[in-house]
Structures are given as C-alpha cells and as structure tokens.
Amino acid sequence: MSDRATTEHAVLKSTDDASGVPSHGGRPVWPRPTIDEAPLTKAILVVLAVGFLALFIVLPLIAVFAEAFRRGLDHYLESFADPDTQAAIRLTLMVAAIAVPLNLVFGICAAWAIAKFDFHGKSLLITLIDLPFSVSPVVSGLVFVLLFGAQGLFGKWLAAHDLQIVFAVPGIVLATVFVTFPFVARELIPLMQEQGTSEEEAALTLGASGLRTFLTVTLPNVKWALLYGVLLCNARAMGEFGAVSVVSGHVRGLTNTMPLHVEILYNEYNFVAAFAVASILAGLALLTLMAKSVLEWRYGDALARTRLY
Amino acid sequence: MGKGDEMTIRRTLLQRRHACLFALAIAVGAGLPFAGPTGAQAQDVTLVNVSYDPTRELYRAINDAFAKEWQAKHGQKVTIRASHGGSGRQARAVIDGLDADVVTLALAGDIDAIARESKKLPADWQTRLPNNSSPYTSTIVLLVRKGNPKGIKDWDDLAKPGIQVITPNPKTSGGARWNYLAAWAFELDRSKGDVGKAKDLVGAIYRNVPVLDTGARGSTTTFVQRGLGDVLIAWENEGFLAQQEFGADKFDIVYPSLSILAEPPVSLVDQVVDKRGTRAVAQAYLDFLYTPAAQRIIAANFYRPSKPEHAAPEDLARFQKVKLVTIDEAFGGWTKAQAEHFSDGGVFDQIYKPGTPSR
Numbered sequence: 001m002s003d004r005a006t007t008e009h010a011v012l013k014s015t016d017d018a019s020g021v022p023s024h025g026g027r028p029v030w031p032r033p034t035i036d037e038a039p040l041t042k043a044i045l046v047v048l049a050v051g052f053l054a055l056f057i058v059l060p061l062i063a064v065f066a067e068a069f070r071r072g073l074d075h076y077l078e079s080f081a082d083p084d085t086q087a088a089i090r091l092t093l094m095v096a097a098i099a100v101p102l103n104l105v106f107g108i109c110a111a112w113a114i115a116k117f118d119f120h121g122k123s124l125l126i127t128l129i130d131l132p133f134s135v136s137p138v139v140s141g142l143v144f145v146l147l148f149g150a151q152g153l154f155g156k157w158l159a160a161h162d163l164q165i166v167f168a169v170p171g172i173v174l175a176t177v178f179v180t181f182p183f184v185a186r187e188l189i190p191l192m193q194e195q196g197t198s199e200e201e202a203a204l205t206l207g208a209s210g211l212r213t214f215l216t217v218t219l220p221n222v223k224w225a226l227l228y229g230v231l232l233c234n235a236r237a238m239g240e241f242g243a244v245s246v247v248s249g250h251v252r253g254l255t256n257t258m259p260l261h262v263e264i265l266y267n268e269y270n271f272v273a274a275f276a277v278a279s280i281l282a283g284l285a286l287l288t289l290m291a292k293s294v295l296e297w298r299y300g301d302a303l304a305r306t307r308l309y
Numbered sequence: 310m311g312k313g314d315e316m317t318i319r320r321t322l323l324q325r326r327h328a329c330l331f332a333l334a335i336a337v338g339a340g341l342p343f344a345g346p347t348g349a350q351a352q353d354v355t356l357v358n359v360s361y362d363p364t365r366e367l368y369r370a371i372n373d374a375f376a377k378e379w380q381a382k383h384g385q386k387v388t389i390r391a392s393h394g395g396s397g398r399q400a401r402a403v404i405d406g407l408d409a410d411v412v413t414l415a416l417a418g419d420i421d422a423i424a425r426e427s428k429k430l431p432a433d434w435q436t437r438l439p440n441n442s443s444p445y446t447s448t449i450v451l452l453v454r455k456g457n458p459k460g461i462k463d464w465d466d467l468a469k470p471g472i473q474v475i476t477p478n479p480k481t482s483g484g485a486r487w488n489y490l491a492a493w494a495f496e497l498d499r500s501k502g503d504v505g506k507a508k509d510l511v512g513a514i515y516r517n518v519p520v521l522d523t524g525a526r527g528s529t530t531t532f533v534q535r536g537l538g539d540v541l542i543a544w545e546n547e548g549f550l551a552q553q554e555f556g557a558d559k560f561d562i563v564y565p566s567l568s569i570l571a572e573p574p575v576s577l578v579d580q581v582v583d584k585r586g587t588r589a590v591a592q593a594y595l596d597f598l599y600t601p602a603a604q605r606i607i608a609a610n611f612y613r614p615s616k617p618e619h620a621a622p623e624d625l626a627r628f629q630k631v632k633l634v635t636i637d638e639a640f641g642g643w644t645k646a647q648a649e650h651f652s653d654g655g656v657f658d659q660i661y662k663p664g665t666p667s668r
Contacts, residue, residue, distance in 0.1 A: 150406030150427060159406075162584075167407040249407040251357055251392040264393075267526045268365050269554045 064282050067275035079276035084252040088261035089280070091169070095257065096237040099176040103233050106177075107184025108226070112218070114185075115192030116200070129185050132178055140178050141246025144171055167249035172257065175243040180233045187229030188222055195221055228295050235288040239281060353386045354590050359409035361396040361483050361573065362524035363547045367610040368413070374606060375597045379590065387590055395524035396483025403427065403578065410582050410591040413575040415483020415525075416636075417441070418643035420576050429580040443572040444598035445612040448633055449484075449491040451563040452532065452541040452548045459539045463565045464495040467540060468513035475538035476518055477528040479651050483573070484525035486651060488542040491569040493650075494639045498567055512660035533560065544571070549611035549627065570633040 037045075069076050079085060110129055114122060132140060146152050148165035158165060165171045199221070203213040219226075241259040248255045256264065258281055265274035360368055372389040379387045392399065392407070396415035403409050404427045414420055417435055424430050435442045453461050459472055467474050477485040492514055496507040519537065522528040525547055532541035533551050540563075543551075548562045575595050582588040597603050601619035608620030617625055640646035650656045 145405050148406075151404060152406075155406065164406070164408065166405065167402060249359075249392055249402050250394055251359075251390045251407075253388070253390050254357070267530055 061282060064275055064278050067271060068279040070275075071272050075272050076276050076279075079273035082273065084256065085261060085265075085273065085277060087253040088256045088258050088277070091172070091256065092238050092258040095169070095173055095176050096234055098173050099180060099237045100230060100234050102177050103180055103184050104226075104230055106181065107188060107229060107233075110185040111188030111192050111222075114189050115195075116197050126189070129182050132181050137179055137240065137242030138246055141175050141243035144174055144178075144247050148174075166247045167251075167255060169255065171247040172244050172255060175247045176237050176240055179240055179243050180236045183233035183236060184226065184229035187225050187232070191222055191225045192218075224295055224298055228292065231288050231291055231295070235285055238284055353388065354587060356387065356389045356410045356587060356591055356594060357392065357408060358389055358411050358413055358594075359392045359399050359403055359407060360413040361399060361415040362393055362477075362526040363484065363529070363544050363550070364413065364573075365391070365393050365526070366550065367546075367607065367612060370606045370610060371598065371603055374602055375594055378597065378602070379593065385590075387594075389594070393524075393526070395477065395481040395485075395527075397486075398481045398523060403429070408581050408585070409578050410585065410587050411575060411577055411595060413573070415571070415573050416486060416643060417572070417574050418486075418647045419483055420574060421643060423578070427580075429578050430576055431579065434576045435574060437577075438575065438595060439599060440615045441572055442574040442576055443615065444575060444595075444603070445573070445607045445614050447545050447571045447573065447612050448568045448631065449487050449565075449571065450543060450545045450548050450568065451565060452543045452551060453539065453561050453563055455559055455561055457561050457563065461540050461563055464492045464514070464567075465499075465510060467492070467517065467542070468510050470517075472517050472540065473519055473538040474514055474517040474540055474542065475528050475532045476521070476542040477525055478521035478523055479657050481523040482525055482528075484544050484547075484571075485521075485528075486646075487544075487569055487571045489650065489657065490636065490640060490646060491565070491567075492542075494569055494634045495565060495567045497639065498634070508656060508660060511656075515657075515661045518661075545613075545628070546611035564629045564631045567632045567634065569639070570635045572636075 068079075080089075110125070113119075114126060145166050148154055148158060148171065150159060152166075165174065199217050200213050203217045204210075208216070239259055240257075241263075244257055245260055248257065248260055250256060250260060250264070252261075252264070258277055262274050262278045262281070265271075265277060358368060358372075368389070368391050372391070376387050376389065379385060392402075392409075394402075396419045399407075400412070400414060400419035400422050403412060403423050412420055412423065420430070420434060421432075424432050424434055438444075451461055451467075453459065459466075461467065461472070466472065476488050479485040479489050489511060492511050493507045496510040497504070500506040520531060522531055525544055528541060529543060529547050529551055531537050532543075533555055541548075545562075548560070552560055552562070575598060577588070577591050577595065579588075582591045598607075599615070601616070604614040604616045604619040605621060605624075608614045608617070608624035611624075611627070613628055614620045614625075636643055636646060640649075648655070
C-alpha cells in the first residue's frame, strides 16, 4: 500500500519536474508540444485533407443534386410521378422497415449474449457476426439464390408450398438483413462489455425480474449506442445494391428497390430521373449523418458518465 | 477472496433470468414474413416480361399499346411488369425461380437453357409462334465516333493494334454472343472456312477490349456516356437509339461487309402462366407482337419487323441492306454454337484471357 503511494508520488513528482514550470534564470521555459510541425507542413496536411474530402465526397454530392435539378424543379418533381419510381421508393422503405427492427432485436440478443455471458464458441460467434462485412455483397445474394432458388437446396419444397423467397420481397428482406446484421451488434458489444454485469446483478439481487432488469437497467445504459447502430443499419439497408441486385430479379414495380432503380433510369438515358432518385438516397444519407452527429455529441456525454462508475 | 465463486453465483443468476428473454427475443425475430409477390386486384391482371437489355424502350411502347387494346377488347386492366438485363443472366434468373409469364430474350439458346434446366416450358417452344418465334430480327453493326477518326470499315479493322473495342460479356449477354459470332462468321466467309483464322481474328479483337459489361446497354453507356473506346459492337437498334438520344452528330453507324441475322425469340413460360392463371392474356400479348400495330412500333424502335409491309416506310428506309448469315447455316444452330464457343473452357475462354473484366 505504502509502496504504491510512494511510487505514485515519485511519478507525480517527476512529471512535475518535466512539465512543470522550472525557472532558468527567472524566465519560465514552457514545454514544446509533442507534435510541433512546421507551419508549412501543417498547411499542406490541412489542404490535402480538405482537398481530398472536397474532391471525393463533397463534389460528387453536389454533382448528384446539380444533375437532378439540371432541368429545373418541375422536371425534378416529375421524376417522382412515374409509378415504377414510387413503387421503388415504397419497396425500399418497406424493406428497411422490416430489416432494421429485425436487426435491432438480433443485434441486442447477440451483443447481450457476447457481452454478459461466457460460453464455448463465443469468439466463433463474434467472427460470424462480422462475416457480412467481410463477404462480398454479391456472394451474400448468391447464397440466398443457392438456398431458396428454384434449383436451390429448398427450391423444390418452396415451390411445392407455393412460397416465393428469391426474386420477391422476402428474398430482398433476407439479403438486406444479412448485409446489415453487424451494425447494431458491433455498436453494442464493446459498450456492453465495458459496462460489465454489475448493475444487472444489483437489480436482480434487489428482486427485479429479468425483463424489468433489461428494460430499466441494460437498455437505458446502451440506448445511444443502440440508436447509433440503428441509424447506420438503416442507411445501409436503404442503400444496399449488390446483394439485393442478385436476389431482386429487377422487375419494375414489384422487386425494384431505389438503388436498383437509379441504375435502370441511368441506363435508359433518363439522367434527370436517375439523379432525382439518387438525390433522395443522398438526402437520406445526409439526414443519417446529421442524426449521427447529434447522437455522437449526446452519446459521448452518456458514455463519459458511464465511465465514472 | 472467493471472488471467482461469487462471480459464478451471479452469472448463474443472470443466466437463468436472461436466457428466457434471449430465447423469447429470438423467437420474435425469427417470425420472418413469408409474403408472396404482391397480388393484383381481382379483375386486374399483371404480366411479368423478362427481357434482354436493349428492349427497354421497345417494350414500354408495346406494353402501352397492348394494355389499351386488351382493355378495349376485354374491359380488363393489364399491367406489364418488365425486367431487363443481359440475356444470359435473365435466363439464369428465370431458371432460379424468377416468375416470368413471358420471356423475350436475345437468342434462342437462352430460352433453350430455361426449357432444359427448369422444364418450365416444352423443348419445342420455338415452333409455337411464326418465324421461329421471333416477331422481329436485327443485326450487329459498328458504332464509331463522328467522322470515324480511326477509319473503321469492317471486322478486321477491330483487330488492329491501338483500337479500343467495346462489347459486353458473351457469358452474360446475348447481344455479345451475336457480336462474337458475327465477327467469326466474317472471317470464316473471307477465309473460305478456315477456323484457325477465325479464331485468330476474334482473339485479336477481344485483346482490344478494355472492359466487358454484363449487358448490351451497359456497353452502350460505357461507349457513349463514359466516352471509352473507339468502336462499339452493337445491336443495330442500340446504334440508332444512341444516335437518337445523343444526336446523329456524335456517332456514325458503320455496316460491316457481312453480319449475322439476329433472331431474338419470345415464349410463354407455361408452368408460370398455368400457376398464375395468366395463359390467355400472356398468349394474347405474344400474338400482339405480330400484329400490324406492333410491327409498326417495332420498326419505329429500330428493330427489323418480320412483316415490313405494316411498318412506316421512313422507318424501314433506315435499315441498310447487308449480307447476313444465319446461326443455323454458319454455326449449325444455337445448341452447337453455345457448347463450342461459350461453355466453360470453350473457344471464348481460350481466346479471352483478361486482366479482370469489371462489373
């Protein structure tokens, strides 16, 4: 005990010596910041970073909106009068409305299992959760065709029961759920691991039911991270192209999502409409980004508070 | 301290309570919706037409005309849903379970594949409608930049060094297979049947290809939009459409000395129409393609009508006379051509060794 205190004191003292304000000949000598680049280097770095951002992110974003509005607001709005475009927007919203809540539930389950319990195969489960990130989306789509396609593993059975999975809405939902699965879980796991189980244990010893413990202790502790994960999940669910393209069948008005519809319109030389639909996707992305920034600000606070315990 | 024991007790407590909830949550989540495709209203009817890449504009016009006629005759509203993509890829989707009432693809070989692998239509499907089930024909032309700066006149010019050729992937695109076979037929004709020379020429052409798109329209956008390449090997109809969309002052169409008669066929998918109860309207839709009204629309969209007498003379005037060989006389039919040239390890695989084709 006393040993440790002495060492700590010594460390404190030595930092004092190094970064304190000793006087040499009466004039204080301020320590140099550890990173002290020449002004020129600093300027070049800033210009590079800003230039890169402008070139690769801001410029394309502006281009999308510029192209969408190139022939004026009337043409822009007219693009959305097309029933196929409306159907694509509806389908995308519907798919997100199914896929995001599913991943919310699955994500919480997975994060909970991993963060609060020890079991065999835990690291395998963590690896599996990351799988959709490491697999090409096209492969993710093909997997479902191989499973549920007419020539696939369950094809005969599905056909016999008149169930259509691929080239219909369920297939699109499945593919979307698959590629967006890691977002919620990945966001929650580190936070829940850090928070540990002590609060839940306290609640349980005080006689709270499992559900009550979850609702009043676990959930409030992770709510901001959860929202953040849901936002990212939603953004990807609406924007997913590769996996959905494989299982969609591209039937306009039936199985065509917004990103697929953008490609179709572009390939039909209908540039204003293509960019108009793209501008909605970009708008959704911007909204997500704004919501994310707000959350980061709040979530940062919440996280700091949890760390005080 | 007995810290380990304490933790075990806590864990067990937690496990018991939370395991129930965990299981419940999974059960809720697993209730995946097994909704079928959106059903149309009782008296309305929907047809799905799975087609190849460049027919987007053609079928939009055809669908409108057919819907009007059907409504007038039967008082029933019919909506035709279209799907477009590389012909081979579309056939694959139908085989894998895409519920198409009718398929209108770039070549008979792709519909043969559907019949063979999925048994959704009979093997003799092509005898059911006039003209080998092809309501129109087309051919393959060369689209070059205005004024033809590289002086491209015929197929052998495409093999010259320094010429960039744009054409889609024969594995996924029907148009691409016609392109390939047209070049092959040209050299076969010129060399009086020397297969080795044909292989050399086609190989040299594909060495000049920087990128293989999956469908004909993808290649067209690569050439006209992204400005890649000196020459696009294209459907005649794609060439005219590009001129119409972007102005005749941007591109020239070059007719080679010999090309191939492309016959894009159509067919019912019997199993699907019987399951969905759409046989009558689907059959009427295909029959409609041979009517004077549809033949006129076909010619106006730059396809060569099978009954030119119904088309507008100014539309017909566009089509140049060119020496055309058929797939049957030059290659012994699609089954043989497909196996020899485009199957795994076939001639195309031998001559095309890419860096990596994108898309």
